[in-house]
Amino acid sequence: MAYSRVGVVTGANKGIGLAIVRQLALQYPKSPLNNGPFLIYLTARDKSRGEAALKDLHEDSQLKQAKALKADGGLSEITYHQLDITDRKSVDTFAEHLKQAHGDGIDFVINNAGIAMNGFDSNVVRTTLGCNYYSTLAACHTFLPLIKPHGRLVNLASIAGSLSKYSDEIRNRFLSSQTEADVTSIMKDFASAVEAGKEKEAGFPSAGYAVSKAGLIGATRALAIAEKEKGSTVLINSCCPGYVKTDMTKGGGIKTPDQGATTPVMLAIHDIQGQTGVYW
Template sequence: METKVAIVTGGNRGIGFEIVKGLCQKFDGVVYLTARNEERGQQAVKKLEELGLKPLFHILDVTCEKSIEDLAKHISTHHSGIDVLVNNAGILDFDKAISSYEDAKKLIDTNFTSLLTISRILYPLLTNTARIINISSDWGLLSNIRKQVWLDRLVKDDLTVEQILEFVNEFLNAAKMGKSAFFSIAGKYGDYKVSKVAMSALTFVQQRQFREEGKDISINCVHPGFVMTDMTKGMGDFTPERGAKAPLYLALEAPQSLKGSFIWHDCHHVNWDD
């Protein structure tokens, strides 16, 4: 019998680290902790090994196509496919409510655009009953967007990836024009909000595509709560361990029929577009 495989991006700290830990404790298979920095990734692995757990490590920079290809080559060489993929890697500078264009582009490339590359390179390795979990945010709810044209367009049943990219690019073009244009689409932390709304929308589009292809793959996005991590400067309501609760539910316990949903930190479904 082939060994199942779970992969967590950005798994060396915070919520990602706790998701890896939970998977190592309960997942019937091997668990890959990935990180873009090898030293920090190996340190995280060592911490888990000290708890008696046995994660595997692979370096992964989600913004680097070759890095994703290297991981895909490793998986295809050593395993028969991917059963669980947690897209957790993400960035946010909590000190910058308004970012420069360059900072906004870097954030969106990490939090959203990387998912398109991951989809192209890693998704062909998914098993037919694989589970994908996208770590979103309450800032990934559609209500964070201020422009009516996008409130209307992003909920359409025939939404395409190209249209999501139009939404993202409109924001980036606005970011080039300065503070007022930046604010006009999503307000403070608009780059993060746009990246997570785009992630949510992509989740629903890709679930529709899987269904049309006749695959039983599930893809859901999840708001883990306001979690005390390095990214939030230690502010928050929940510990990282509590923040991992809903992602682990989706990875391990949720019915396979749960597909294309936005899941709250307490594991209940919420309407993304309310």
């Protein structure tokens, strides 16, 4: 079947990612981008969990009541595809599938996949930066050429990425960064400082997740600048979903996953006045 719109959500088998998929299907009929059938890729590392999430959505009472899915006469179809953003081969395999299945391109990617580990040491920092910063950006670079003109790229960041807990020098480096390389140099300095046990002396907080998200916010802005300079019309933004009650927050959040999905869904399928390079 031919689809008018195609979107991808990473890390979508639970929590905010799953809620984003649900809200995309619910909100698409009233979206200014609605111009016919809509295919949503629910991606996840684990096949059994991804397929279980897909089954849950097909039985979801909210979606059934709204007649949002194609099976109930609606516009949206949701399909599962395996994707582990930390596995280069997995990313390339999925990108190749998108190229073959959607030769004219896709409309958006929402990068929700990420990790928050317990503890703090050089291994935790290396693993956290590897997923939340380096792998997310590598996925961005792989998927960007597949996104249609005027499409969207949305990176899930966090208010934990606030610059309030850094030294003036590090904060100014973040604020003055113009390129991805500028931001990556800060991430490398952080990892090196942690390795030496001197991150606080170097002006960083002892928090791998927070620094990874500060990096993602800065690099998303830099990526938007670079793409705009190349003449690209893809809108590239980052956002904080809020403090959401999920496994990642160990149930400590104050928002529901559906409330957390509000901003990323807006950035993907609603009118954002052409804004790009913004942290929402």
